Amino acid sequence: AQSVSQHNHHVILSEAASLELGCNYSYGGTVNLFWYVQYPGQHLQLLLKYFSGDPLVKGIKGFEAEFIKSKFSFNLRKPSVQWSDTAEYFCAGGRGYQKVTFGTGTKLQVIP
Amino acid sequence: DAGVIQSPRHEVTEMGQEVTLRCKPISGHDYLFWYRQTMMRGLELLIYFNNNVPIDDSGMPEDRFSAKMPNASFSTLKIQPSEPRDSAVYFCASRAQGTDTQYFGPGTRLTVL
Numbered sequence: 001a002q003s004v005s006q007h008n009h010h011v012i013l014s015e016a017a018s019l020e021l022g023c024n025y026s027y028g029g030t031v032n033l034f035w036y037v038q039y040p041g042q043h044l045q046l047l048l049k050y051f052s053g054d055p056l057v058k059g060i061k062g063f064e065a066e067f068i069k070s071k072f073s074f075n076l077r078k079p080s081v082q083w084s085d086t087a088e089y090f091c092a093g094g095r096g097y098q099k100v101t102f103g104t105g106t107k108l109q110v111i112p
Numbered sequence: 113d114a115g116v117i118q119s120p121r122h123e124v125t126e127m128g129q130e131v132t133l134r135c136k137p138i139s140g141h142d143y144l145f146w147y148r149q150t151m152m153r154g155l156e157l158l159i160y161f162n163n164n165v166p167i168d169d170s171g172m173p174e175d176r177f178s179a180k181m182p183n184a185s186f187s188t189l190k191i192q193p194s195e196p197r198d199s200a201v202y203f204c205a206s207r208a209q210g211t212d213t214q215y216f217g218p219g220t221r222l223t224v225l
Contacts, residue, residue, distance in 0.1 A: 032212065036216075042218070043116075043203065043216040043217055043218045043219055044155075044203070044205075044216040045216070046213050046214075049212060049213070051212065090154070090155055099157065099160065099168060100157070100214065101157065102147075102154060102155035102156070102157070103154060103155075104153065104154030104155075105154050105155065
C-alpha cells in the first residue's frame with residue numbers, strides 16, 4: 001500500500017542545533033510530497049511542498065527539504081532551530097491533489 | 113476569510129451517545145476532508161468530498177461513523193454510538209479545485225468517557 005513513514009517520533013534539540021527529520025514514502029512513479037507543521041494549540045499549516053523540478057525545496061521559517069528519488073526520501077532540514085520551532089511535524093504524500101496520506105508525525109522539542 | 117471553521121472545539125461525552133462534529137470550509141473551496149489524529153495512528157484521512165459528493169470513504173473506521181455535506185458550506189461527521197476508542201482530535205480541511213494546499217481547521221478534541 002502507498003504510505004508515508006516518519007521514523008523519529010520524538011526529537012529533542014537545543015537551540016541553534018541543526019535539524020533533520022526523516023520521511024520515506026512508498027509510492028512508485030510521480031508523487032507529490034509535503035511537510036506540515038502543527039504548533040502547540042494550533043492547526044496544521046503547510047511548511048513546504050514538492051511537485052517537480054528542483055529537488056531541494058525551500059519553505060517558510062528557514063526550513064527546507066530534499067527529494068531524493070533513489071532513496072524514496074523527503075527529509076526536512078533546518079540549519080539552526082529556535083525555541084519557537086517546537087511543534088509537531090507531519091510529512092505527507094500523494095498522487096495529484098486528491099488524496100494525501102500523512103505520516104504519524106514527529107514531535108520536536110527545542111530546549112532554550 | 114475566516115479560514116476553516118470547526119465546532120465544537122471540545123466535546124466530552126459518555127459512551128453510547130451520539131456525537132456530531134461540524135465544519136465550514138473556506139468559501140469557494142471544492143474539496144473537504146475529514147481527518148482523525150491520535151497518538152497511536154497519527155493523522156488519518158477518514159473521508160473526502162468533492163463538490164459535496166463523497167469521493168473516498170475508505171478511511172472511515174466502521175459503520176458507526178458517517179459524514180454528510182448537504183451544501184458547499186457545511187459538513188458534519190457523526191459518530192453513533194460513540195466509544196472511548198473514538199477519543200481523538202478530528203480535523204476538517206478544505207482545498208480549492210486545481211490547487212495543492214489543504215487548509216486545516218483548528219480541530220475538535222473529542223473525549224468519550
